[in-house]
Amino acid sequence: MKIALLGHGNVGKGVSYIVDKGNTSFTKQLEIKKILVKDESEAIDERMVFNIDDALDEDIDVVVECLGGIEFPFICISKALNMKKHVVTSNKKVMATYYDELVALAKKNDVNIIFEGSVGGGIPVMSNIRHTKRVDEISDFIGIFNGTTNFILDKMLKEGQCFQDVLAKAQKLGYAESDPSDDIDGHDVKYKCCLTGNMVWDTSLNLDDITTFGVRTVNQKDIDFGQKNQSTLKLVGRGIKKAGHAQVFVLPEYIANNDILAHVPSNLNCIVFKSDNLTAASYIGQGAGTFPTAHAVVQDIVSLLNNEDLKIKNDNKVYINNKEYSSKFYVRTKNLEYFKDYIHREIEAEVIITKPMDLYKLKKLIEKTDDKNMFVAGVSYD
Amino acid sequence: MKIALLGHGNVGKGVSYIVDKGNTSFTKQLEIKKILVKDESEAIDERMVFNIDDALDEDIDVVVECLGGIEFPFICISKALNMKKHVVTSNKKVMATYYDELVALAKKNDVNIIFEGSVGGGIPVMSNIRHTKRVDEISDFIGIFNGTTNFILDKMLKEGQCFQDVLAKAQKLGYAESDPSDDIDGHDVKYKCCLTGNMVWDTSLNLDDITTFGVRTVNQKDIDFGQKNQSTLKLVGRGIKKAGHAQVFVLPEYIANNDILAHVPSNLNCIVFKSDNLTAASYIGQGAGTFPTAHAVVQDIVSLLNNEDLKIKNDNKVYINNKEYSSKFYVRTKNLEYFKDYIHREIEAEVIITKPMDLYKLKKLIEKTDDKNMFVAGVSYD
Numbered sequence: 001m002k003i004a005l006l007g008h009g010n011v012g013k014g015v016s017y018i019v020d021k022g023n024t025s026f027t028k029q030l031e032i033k034k035i036l037v038k039d040e041s042e043a044i045d046e047r048m049v050f051n052i053d054d055a056l057d058e059d060i061d062v063v064v065e066c067l068g069g070i071e072f073p074f075i076c077i078s079k080a081l082n083m084k085k086h087v088v089t090s091n092k093k094v095m096a097t098y099y100d101e102l103v104a105l106a107k108k109n110d111v112n113i114i115f116e117g118s119v120g121g122g123i124p125v126m127s128n129i130r131h132t133k134r135v136d137e138i139s140d141f142i143g144i145f146n147g148t149t150n151f152i153l154d155k156m157l158k159e160g161q162c163f164q165d166v167l168a169k170a171q172k173l174g175y176a177e178s179d180p181s182d183d184i185d186g187h188d189v190k191y192k193c194c195l196t197g198n199m200v201w202d203t204s205l206n207l208d209d210i211t212t213f214g215v216r217t218v219n220q221k222d223i224d225f226g227q228k229n230q231s232t233l234k235l236v237g238r239g240i241k242k243a244g245h246a247q248v249f250v251l252p253e254y255i256a257n258n259d260i261l262a263h264v265p266s267n268l269n270c271i272v273f274k275s276d277n278l279t280a281a282s283y284i285g286q287g288a289g290t291f292p293t294a295h296a297v298v299q300d301i302v303s304l305l306n307n308e309d310l311k312i313k314n315d316n317k318v319y320i321n322n323k324e325y326s327s328k329f330y331v332r333t334k335n336l337e338y339f340k341d342y343i344h345r346e347i348e349a350e351v352i353i354t355k356p357m358d359l360y361k362l363k364k365l366i367e368k369t370d371d372k373n374m375f376v377a378g379v380s381y382d
Numbered sequence: 383m384k385i386a387l388l389g390h391g392n393v394g395k396g397v398s399y400i401v402d403k404g405n406t407s408f409t410k411q412l413e414i415k416k417i418l419v420k421d422e423s424e425a426i427d428e429r430m431v432f433n434i435d436d437a438l439d440e441d442i443d444v445v446v447e448c449l450g451g452i453e454f455p456f457i458c459i460s461k462a463l464n465m466k467k468h469v470v471t472s473n474k475k476v477m478a479t480y481y482d483e484l485v486a487l488a489k490k491n492d493v494n495i496i497f498e499g500s501v502g503g504g505i506p507v508m509s510n511i512r513h514t515k516r517v518d519e520i521s522d523f524i525g526i527f528n529g530t531t532n533f534i535l536d537k538m539l540k541e542g543q544c545f546q547d548v549l550a551k552a553q554k555l556g557y558a559e560s561d562p563s564d565d566i567d568g569h570d571v572k573y574k575c576c577l578t579g580n581m582v583w584d585t586s587l588n589l590d591d592i593t594t595f596g597v598r599t600v601n602q603k604d605i606d607f608g609q610k611n612q613s614t615l616k617l618v619g620r621g622i623k624k625a626g627h628a629q630v631f632v633l634p635e636y637i638a639n640n641d642i643l644a645h646v647p648s649n650l651n652c653i654v655f656k657s658d659n660l661t662a663a664s665y666i667g668q669g670a671g672t673f674p675t676a677h678a679v680v681q682d683i684v685s686l687l688n689n690e691d692l693k694i695k696n697d698n699k700v701y702i703n704n705k706e707y708s709s710k711f712y713v714r715t716k717n718l719e720y721f722k723d724y725i726h727r728e729i730e731a732e733v734i735i736t737k738p739m740d741l742y743k744l745k746k747l748i749e750k751t752d753d754k755n756m757f758v759a760g761v762s763y764d
Contacts, residue, residue, distance in 0.1 A: 018517065018659065023517075023518075023519065024515065024516060024517060024518075024519075026516045026517065027516075027517060122659065122660040122661075122663065123663065124510065124513060124514075124663075127513060128506065128510070131506060131509060131681065132506075133406065134406060134408045134409075134681065134684045135400065135405075135406060135408065135409060135677055135680045135681055135684060136405075136406075136677060137405065137406075158640075258540075258647055260642065260645055260646065260647070260650075260666060262645075263642055263644075263645040264642065265640055265642070268642075276673070277400065277504065277673040277674060277676070277677035278504040278667060278668060278673075278674055278677055279504075279667075279668055279674070280667065280668075281504065281505065281506075281665075281666070281667045282664075282665070282666035282667065283663075283664070283665060283666075284642060284663070284664035284665075284666065285660060285661075285662065285663045285664065286660060286661055286662075291658070291659040291660075292659060292660055292661070294659070295517055295518060295659035295660055298517045299513065299516065299517055302516045302517060
């Protein structure tokens with residue numbers, strides 16, 4: 001199988017390493033013919049090209065997109081699909097943003113577009129969704145989808161360091177980008193929940209309907225609250241389906257310590273699927289990094305090599321309705337007066353647990369409160 | 383695909399429920415034509431037969447063995463393979479005991495024998511081993527393979543109940559057999575480690591070489607020791623490969639609380655694979671029970687339906703050498719004098735931590751000590 005690899009950053013380098021090495025009977029059958037890089041400065045062998053059209057040779061079977069960004073990858077992937085080449089991508093942003101367009105384009109050209117590496121890094125999320133659904137119906141999912149924020153919350157908990165110090169450490173270790181907004185504001189998890197929901201429910205969720213909270217303002221007091229209440233603060237993404245609609249959101253939550261999610265350490269990811277036969281099936285592993293993500297990308301190529309049925313269905317109508325998700329919330333703000341009608345319990349100055357309310361109501365109150373340092377999190381006990 | 387189902391106990395009933403219901407496009411293509419039960423008293427519909435030869439009709443494609451036991455299942459499976467029918471079994475004992483014979487018989491008749499349901503219940507252990515190995519080499523595995531003993535240890539820890547009381551509770555809930563020896567003496571885990579090692583390393587391990595310890599004699603003092611040392615007592619099975627030999631054993635171990643294995647609750651299983659690309663991949667789920675195990679069995683049938691490559695390799699020579707595994711051990715016995723030359727640290731009357739020693743040495747000392755109530759466990763810190 002002949003591959004054009006677009007991008008030679010962290011993931012791209014891992015893909016070329018695994019494929020070039022050819023350690024298994026499957027990877028031996030793969031060959032990288034072209035590698036698209038920015039310019040001469042990035043060229044290290046004769047396969048390097050600097051223009052997408054030079055990468056899409058006639059004899060290429062599969063185009064592997066590891067570029068990052070949205071618009072340029074979208075152009076490249078569209079070209080590849082229109083040239084009837086299969087596409088493998090680890091790019092959650094382009095997939096979640098242009099899901100219907102890309103799935104339709106693949107269908108029209110009778111090729112596949114698959115994206116195992118875009119969710120959960122090395123965790124075989126997509127292949128296990130496909131596998132489980134052969135026999136069972138998955139209703140819900142919940143997971144720790146972002147390693148950077150899990151690393152930050154775990155370090156704050158175990159070593160008592162402040163958010164800014166741990167973030168700097170995560171950046172130094174390569175776990176966080178120089179602009180960490182996507183991670184700490186929850187957008188990375190939003191993209192991943194969108195793709196997970198799409199695959200689990202054979203649908204195409206509206207990305208903008210996924211209510212998203214992050215952990216940018218978390219402090220040691222918020223972490224300690226969990227410890228005092230037999231729970232651990234984690235940033236989770238959830239999808240809960242009821243008939244034709246679903247609740248899909250990204251939210252810091254105090255997870256009870258008798259739940260395995262509370263104990264996922266360091267920068268690991270954990271994704272849990274709920275289904276009729278299996279009750280709950282949990283998968284834990286490296287959610288990012290060169291080799292785990294490259295492994296997932298190469299698995300996709302092998303699935304194409306094996307002629308697996310990888311067609312994506314997106315015609316099941318599922319609407320997000322987060323007004324149906326009701327929870328108590330931990331709220332820390334200096335402007336508590338906006339929450340005065342919704343207090344379930346006062347914890348200390350500037351900190352309350354609210355009465356049960358839906359995410360829409362919560363967002364409205366947060367807007368009114370207008371406190372850039374406020375922190376909110378779901379509380380599922382109390 | 384036409385199925386003969388052998389056995390209509392817990393797992394068999396689940397298989398016929400899922401297949402008869404035909405909820406998915408795959409399960410719709412399956413049909414159970416015959417069900418072998420003991421006699422008229424177990425017959426509930428016209429598919430029931432009472433003799434293996436009546437079950438193996440010419441038009442049967444796959445024989446699903448959910449009988450339990452060893453010798454009668456071996457006869458039935460051998461017959462089926464010789465009639466060129468694929469075999470799916472959830473029976474770890476017959477597979478681990480007759481691995482080479484059954485794999486050879488399947489090969490000779492150009493059919494497959496597969497056994498997803500025999501290890502980890504609903505956890506897709508075997509399919510994920512096959513999947514991972516397409517791209518990566520798995521070196522080691524570690525896991526909580528037995529739900530009954532995990533339930534017992536977890537209850538003793540969280541509710542302070544004694545071993546006998548929790549065992550009785552587990553029996554009442556259907557988690558433990560009326561004769562619980564296979565579970566509490568570690569043999570159930572031994573069979574599962576054997577099959578896991580076989581699949582991971584393409585080999586055929588000698589079952590008798592797997593050193594096996596259980597938790598029959600554990601008491602509250604042993605559980606408390608873990609809590610005092612930031613660790614949790616779990617019964618684990620391990621496989622560690624080094625070139626052409628491996629360490630494979632079943633042992634209660636104090637698992638450090640920063641390890642996810644320490645937090646696997648209730649009767650769940652957790653199986654972890656270590657490989658080059660993925661570092662560690664962990665799978666957590668229901669390790670037994672009607673629907674999880676039946677789900678795994680039906681997944682195997684769907685894999686046959688999809689004509690996947692399910693051939694088993696067993697020609698890689700891997701010898702078990704547990705003399706190479708060195709650890710400190712927690713030892714509680716009234717006859718500590720036999721360990722007097724091996725004391726690393728005295729914990730209290732009748733309890734010590736040993737100097738590092740191998741499992742073979744440990745077994746010899748245990749034999750000499752001759753104390754039916756003694757308890758030993760691995761200690762990986764201190």
